[in-house]
Structures are given as structure tokens and as C-alpha cells.
Amino acid sequence: MHVFIPFDTERPKTRLSPIFTADERRSFARAMVRDVVEAVRRTGARPTILATGDVAVDGADVRADDRPLTDAVNAALDDASLPAAVVMADLPLVTADALTRLFEASGDIVLAPGLGGGTNALVSRHPSFAVDYHGGSYLDHLDRAADCGATATTVDSFRLGVDVDAPADLPEVLLHSDGAASEWLRRAGVDFEVSEGRVAPTRNHDGLTSPSS
Amino acid sequence: MHVFIPFDTERPKTRLSPIFTADERRSFARAMVRDVVEAVRRTGARPTILATGDVAVDGADVRADDRPLTDAVNAALDDASLPAAVVMADLPLVTADALTRLFEASGDIVLAPGLGGGTNALVSRHPSFAVDYHGGSYLDHLDRAADCGATATTVDSFRLGVDVDAPADLPEVLLHSDGAASEWLRRAGVDFEVSEGRVAPTRNHDGLTSPSS
Numbered sequence: 001m002h003v004f005i006p007f008d009t010e011r012p013k014t015r016l017s018p019i020f021t022a023d024e025r026r027s028f029a030r031a032m033v034r035d036v037v038e039a040v041r042r043t044g045a046r047p048t049i050l051a052t053g054d055v056a057v058d059g060a061d062v063r064a065d066d067r068p069l070t071d072a073v074n075a076a077l078d079d080a081s082l083p084a085a086v087v088m089a090d091l092p093l094v095t096a097d098a099l100t101r102l103f104e105a106s107g108d109i110v111l112a113p114g115l116g117g118g119t120n121a122l123v124s125r126h127p128s129f130a131v132d133y134h135g136g137s138y139l140d141h142l143d144r145a146a147d148c149g150a151t152a153t154t155v156d157s158f159r160l161g162v163d164v165d166a167p168a169d170l171p172e173v174l175l176h177s178d179g180a181a182s183e184w185l186r187r188a189g190v191d192f193e194v195s196e197g198r199v200a201p202t203r204n205h206d207g208l209t210s211p212s213s
Numbered sequence: 214m215h216v217f218i219p220f221d222t223e224r225p226k227t228r229l230s231p232i233f234t235a236d237e238r239r240s241f242a243r244a245m246v247r248d249v250v251e252a253v254r255r256t257g258a259r260p261t262i263l264a265t266g267d268v269a270v271d272g273a274d275v276r277a278d279d280r281p282l283t284d285a286v287n288a289a290l291d292d293a294s295l296p297a298a299v300v301m302a303d304l305p306l307v308t309a310d311a312l313t314r315l316f317e318a319s320g321d322i323v324l325a326p327g328l329g330g331g332t333n334a335l336v337s338r339h340p341s342f343a344v345d346y347h348g349g350s351y352l353d354h355l356d357r358a359a360d361c362g363a364t365a366t367t368v369d370s371f372r373l374g375v376d377v378d379a380p381a382d383l384p385e386v387l388l389h390s391d392g393a394a395s396e397w398l399r400r401a402g403v404d405f406e407v408s409e410g411r412v413a414p415t416r417n418h419d420g421l422t423s424p425s426s
Binding site for chain 1: 347
């Protein structure tokens with residue numbers, strides 16, 4: 001299985017700006033993509049990062065493509081032999097087990113929904129299927145599968161469903177992963193505290209420098 | 214498998230007060246618990262609602278217990294033959310498939326983590342294990358399992374991981390369920406719109422009355 005991982009090298013994770021500087025966000029985004037690449041490799045699949053700019057990640061090929069996300073992914077799917085998968089770069093909870101369930105699920109199109117109506121990962125076995133990423137892409141991808149006569153199924157995974165966009169997402173990384181992104185957060189002084197039933201992120205800058213990527 | 218579903222009949226879902234009245238929150242909470250009971254029944258397991266007050270739900274036994282959540286659940290687990298399960302009442306995305314994965318997972322204690330560090334569902338096969346619900350119970354339940362020499366595993370499920378507490382959780386119900394809670398929300402004029410990459414809830418009161426339970 002060929003797995004494409006779109007990655008914004010320049011301005012990733014802008015919604016984390018309340019807690020991280022632009023340099024820190026780039027560094028944290030690279031830690032997250034390292035976790036995704038590692039999980040993909042553990043499944044035996046081949047990861048290719050579709051990068052908007054320069055980046056190097058151990059164990060992954062990199063294909064530079066500065067077009068918008070949707071265009072870059074569709075170009076990659078057009079060139080690839082099917083089945084092929086697309087896995088977002090901001091899924092540091094992902095494990096090889098979760099990806100294997102995605103890759104092995106039946107269906108011409110298999111979708112892993114993300115919180116807030118997005119599509120965090122997918123497998124395509126249908127040559128006419130094209131993605132359209134934006135807020136709420138999950139329902140659109142179901143429609144697009146139907147439009148090209150493809151069967152669509154979903155995979156039920158918390159680890160694939162939690163994408164890290166906002167400060168409130170950071171405790172999930174600390175709670176459920178011990179990978180590169182989790183380590184990055186600990187080194188950056190990010191922790192969590194219990195409030196209103198759900199944990200909330202905190203940051204302590206004492207004696208800490210920004211973690212490098 | 215005996216499945217306990219703790220349910221607050223009096224003041225449920227206070228974090229939904231920005232969008233629903235107290236009567237509406239009680240009514241919506243009952244719609245959610247109907248979805249949970251239905252999913253449990255489809256697995257062939259036996260649902261018992263641990264209710265703080267009067268409630269009747271088709272297909273479920275009801276045991277009145279007005280003690281705090283943790284005490285009521287531990288009393289139920291003490292009396293039950295093991296394995297037994299505890300499933301929260303605010304999981305309207307839950308399906309029989311997701312519950313079956315929970316029930317069939319190996320481990321003395323099987324945990325389904327919820328967003329924000331909670332424990333949305335669990336199976337206990339160990340007589341010494343006791344729950345302690347509060348914000349961040351997931352890590353505590355792992356510790357408690359270790360303390361009594363029990364093996365602990367987790368089940369990776371978006372449908373078990375998304376509990377409905379706050380307005381931002383409502384779009385998940387509309388996106389991923391067509392059960393009683395989803396129908397209740399539609400009748401209440403709740404919809405969602407795309408904002409900042411994730412969908413956000415909206416409510417239109419025009420021509421609508423509050424759905425009854």
C-alpha cells in the first residue's frame with residue numbers, strides 16, 4: 001500500500017498560535033509527521049510525504065508539491081497504483097494497528113472520520129474517486145464515492161479520529177501517545193489539568209527552551 | 214454480559230445550557246440513553262440503567278440509585294457476575310459493532326477512552342477493580358487496574374470516544390448517527406456550519422417547538 005501524507009512545511013497548525021510561536025508550530029508539526037511516518041512504516045506500507053516545501057523525515061520519501069492540499073492529493077492518487085491511502089500529518093495518536101484496520105477494511109473507499117466532520121485518513125481502490133478537503137469533507141467524500149459508483153465504508157478509530165489542531169487537542173497527545181509529538185510537548189512544558197470534566201492544556205515556560213525539531 | 218448505564222435524570226448535561234433549557238437537556242439526555250440502550254440490546258447484552266431518579270426506557274431494566282456516580286457504579290459492579298460492563302449514557306454515536314469490539318477485547322480491564330481523558334466505557338473481569346469517575350479518569354483507571362494486578366487494555370473507537378457534553382459535540386451526533394439523539398437535534402433546529410476547518414453547531418428556532426422526550 002502506498003500512503004501519501006500531505007504536509008504543510010511553511011505555515012502549519014495556525015490554530016495553535018495561542019500557545020506556540022510560528023517556529024514552534026513548524027517544529028511540533030514535524031514531530032507529529034515523524035509519528036505518522038513511523039506508524040505507516042510499522043504496517044509495512046510505503047510512506048510518501050507530499051510536502052509544500054523542503055523537509056526530510058527518516059523513512060519517508062518526499063515529493064514536493066506546492067499546490068493546495070486537494071490538488072496535490074488528487075495528483076498523487078492519479079499517479080499511484082491502487083489501492084492507495086492518504087493519511088493526514090497531524091495524527092500523532094496513530095498506531096500501526098489503527099492503520100492496519102484502515103488498510104484492511106473492505107470498500108472501494110474507506111474513510112476515517114475526524115472530529116468536526118473532516119476526513120483524517122482514507123483508502124481509495126476506485127480510479128474515479130477524487131478528494132476535496134475542506135471543513136466538513138467527510139460527508140462530501142461519502143457523496144463523491146456514491147457519485148462515482150464506489151462503495152464507501154468507514155473505520156471506527158479514536159486514534160485516527162483525533163487530529164491535532166487546537167490547544168484543547170494537545171492533552172490527547174500526552175494521554176495516548178509516547179511518540180515524538182508527545183515528547184516534544186513535554187519538552188515544551190505542556191501539561192494538562194482537570195477542568196469541567198475534561199482535561200485542559202497548560203504550559204509552563206520555567207527553565208525550558210523551545211524544543212527543536 | 215451485564216451492561217450498566219449510569220444516568221442522571223435530574224440535572225444532566227449542564228454544559229449544554231448555552232444552547233438548551235433545563236427541560237430540553239433532560240429530554241435530549243433521554244434520547245441519548247435510548248440510543249445507548251438500543252446499541253447494547255443489539256449486541257445481545259442486558260442493559261440496566263443506574264438512574265438517579267425516575268426514568269423508563271424501552272428494553273432496559275432500571276435500578277434507582279441516587280448516590281454519586283462512582284459509588285453507584287461500584288455497588289453495581291460488586292453485585293454483578295463478571296464480566297460486566299459500564300457504558301456512559303451520553304454516547305449517541307455508539308453502535309453494536311463498537312460495543313462488541315469492547316466486550317470481546319482481551320484484558321482483565323478493557324477501557325474505551327473518551328475525549329479529554331475520561332473513560333466512556335469499560336469491561337471488568339476482575340473482582341477487585343473499582344471505578345473512580347472524574348475528569349481524567351482514564352489514567353486513574355489504568356493505575357487502579359495495575360494496583361489490583363489486573364491486565365488493562367484499551368479499545369480504539371471513535372464512536373465510544375465521543376461523549377456529548379458541550380455544544381461543539383453536537384455536530385458529531387448529526388454527522389455520525391441517525392438514532393434518537395440525532396433525530397431530537399434535528400427537530401430542535403440544531404444544524405452545523407463549517408468554520409475554521411471543523412464544523413460548528415447552529416440552532417434555528419424558527420417554527421420549532423422543543424422536542425419532547
